[in-house]
Amino acid sequence: MGDALLTTIAAGLTLCVLSFLYRENPFYRFAEHLAVGVSAGYWVVILYNQSFTAKVVEPLRQGDALPLLPCLLGLLLFTRFSPRAGWISRIPMAYILGVGSGAAPPLMLQTLVVQQFHATMRPISFTADGLTNLLILIGVVCGIAYFFFSTRHSGAFGVATKVGIWILMIGFGATFGFTVMGRVSLLLGRVNFLIDWVRLIFGAGGA
Amino acid sequence: MAWYEPLLAIDRRVLYALMFLAVLIPTLLPIGLPIRITPEVQNVYDRIDGLRPGEIVFYALEYDPSTAAELEPMAMAMLRHAFSKDLRVLACCLSSTGVTLVEDEIARVAREYDREYGRDYVYLGYQPYPGIVIMTMGENFRTPFPLDYYKTPLDELPMMRGVRNYDDVALVFTVNATSGIDHWITYGQGRYKFPLGLGSAAVMATNYYQYVQSGQLFGIISGLRGAAEYEMLIDKGTVARKGMDVQSIAHALIVLFILFGNIAFLVERRRRRLGRAD
Numbered sequence: 001m002g003d004a005l006l007t008t009i010a011a012g013l014t015l016c017v018l019s020f021l022y023r024e025n026p027f028y029r030f031a032e033h034l035a036v037g038v039s040a041g042y043w044v045v046i047l048y049n050q051s052f053t054a055k056v057v058e059p060l061r062q063g064d065a066l067p068l069l070p071c072l073l074g075l076l077l078f079t080r081f082s083p084r085a086g087w088i089s090r091i092p093m094a095y096i097l098g099v100g101s102g103a104a105p106p107l108m109l110q111t112l113v114v115q116q117f118h119a120t121m122r123p124i125s126f127t128a129d130g131l132t133n134l135l136i137l138i139g140v141v142c143g144i145a146y147f148f149f150s151t152r153h154s155g156a157f158g159v160a161t162k163v164g165i166w167i168l169m170i171g172f173g174a175t176f177g178f179t180v181m182g183r184v185s186l187l188l189g190r191v192n193f194l195i196d197w198v199r200l201i202f203g204a205g206g207a
Numbered sequence: 208m209a210w211y212e213p214l215l216a217i218d219r220r221v222l223y224a225l226m227f228l229a230v231l232i233p234t235l236l237p238i239g240l241p242i243r244i245t246p247e248v249q250n251v252y253d254r255i256d257g258l259r260p261g262e263i264v265f266y267a268l269e270y271d272p273s274t275a276a277e278l279e280p281m282a283m284a285m286l287r288h289a290f291s292k293d294l295r296v297l298a299c300c301l302s303s304t305g306v307t308l309v310e311d312e313i314a315r316v317a318r319e320y321d322r323e324y325g326r327d328y329v330y331l332g333y334q335p336y337p338g339i340v341i342m343t344m345g346e347n348f349r350t351p352f353p354l355d356y357y358k359t360p361l362d363e364l365p366m367m368r369g370v371r372n373y374d375d376v377a378l379v380f381t382v383n384a385t386s387g388i389d390h391w392i393t394y395g396q397g398r399y400k401f402p403l404g405l406g407s408a409a410v411m412a413t414n415y416y417q418y419v420q421s422g423q424l425f426g427i428i429s430g431l432r433g434a435a436e437y438e439m440l441i442d443k444g445t446v447a448r449k450g451m452d453v454q455s456i457a458h459a460l461i462v463l464f465i466l467f468g469n470i471a472f473l474v475e476r477r478r479r480r481l482g483r484a485d
Contacts, residue, residue: 054354111397119421175413182409184457185431189276
């Protein structure tokens with residue numbers, strides 16, 4: 001009975017959201033606001049249960065006071081709301097920026113740029129792999145050429161930029177195709193859920 | 208009225224209704240269209256299938272109810288493959304709204320294979336700031352996760368004895384629908400060089416194929432289609448496979464919409480131009 005009730009509530013909310021396809025309406029807005037509120041509340045509870053308990057409450061119980069330091073830094077961020085004490089928030093902010101700017105740039109350069117460059121510098125030959133490498137090289141060079149705006153896109157360079165725009169269009173097309181597949185999957189998930197709900201209700205009625 | 212004019216004036220709600228039917232009918236009456244295995248999915252399967260019993264795989268299952276329709280079948284298939292090969296599973300969820308969903312799935316598949324918590328699998332749960340969590344796990348899993356999801360210290364779990372960081376797991380695989388994928392590539396694989404595989408939501412997949420080509424990912428499973436391929440490879444689970452009939456018919460319908468819409472648009476544009484020329 002409990003499962004049937006909860007599933008019926010979920011199915012009702014699903015229908016509220018789908019009703020937007022007909023037109024904007026109060027049922028849709030109710031479901032939308034409920035989702036935002038529940039998500040925010042859920043996040044707070046999960047954060048407290050999973051993170052704050054494990055990293056602050058438990059160590060304090062065992063006599064370790066060190067977690068109070070990051071807690072203090074976190075609380076100092078709220079001084080930003082005070083015009084007189086707002087400067088204090090720069091201390092934790094400096095820590096956050098320091099960690100972020102220290103950790104991110106070298107790794108990002110290595111993984112997103114250098115290793116990707118390596119992947120375009122592979123042997124070219126008349127084998128399937130070699131021709132694939134050639135295609136990748138042409139795609140990368142022509143794609144980048146399209147975004148070079150300091151010279152007129154004409155002549156041989158114009159041909160390269162035209163190839164570049166075709167490469168980009170193929171990429172956008174693939175992304176669109178995958179997006180459609182993803183959205184259909186989500187619709188399928190909801191349809192499956194509604195079918196299960198109908199079966200559950202009729203099954204319960206029959207019993 | 209010209210033949211194409213009704214095509215240009217179809218109410219979008221009619222298209223929605225047709226799409227709903229295109230999804231509903233094959234869901235109720237499956238056809239069983241064939242599915243071909245792609246090399247990227249085969250790579251993932253081969254990599255996991257080649258591991259020895261008892262080895263640990265790290266699964267970062269990072270999705271929530273909004274993308275569960277695509278990624279839940281994939282995660283279930285990955286878990287089933289690992290448990291059927293007697294691999295041990297260490298899992299986490301760095302997406303706050305998916306923590307309990309993932310916990311339920313792991314427990315459900317573990318029950319199917321009679322696996323015991325703490326000995327055969329461990330669920331670390333959630334911690335905020337995925338980039339920092341991924342980096343600190345490279346030093347020690349206990350730094351970001353002093354306790355597991357059920358608030359047990361990691362050292363009290365038999366499976367975690369002697370397991371310190373990524374060096375002690377055979378591979379990392381993330382089923383992911385968040386920007387956490389970039390964090391795993393940059394702060395995880397980029398820094399600690401462990402074998403990394405990806406199962407992504409379809410909408411994000413094209414952003415990550417280049418990492419397979421560069422060797423930063425050993426394979427990629429994309430969306431429900433990838434999940435269906437994996438279900439075929441392990442020969443367990445049918446949720447994604449059944450969904451492929453729906454995908455094929457819905458895609459055919461969308462292609463028809465696009466074709467008719469464009470043909471009608473082009474014909475009308477040509478007539479207008481000819482009208483102006485006259």
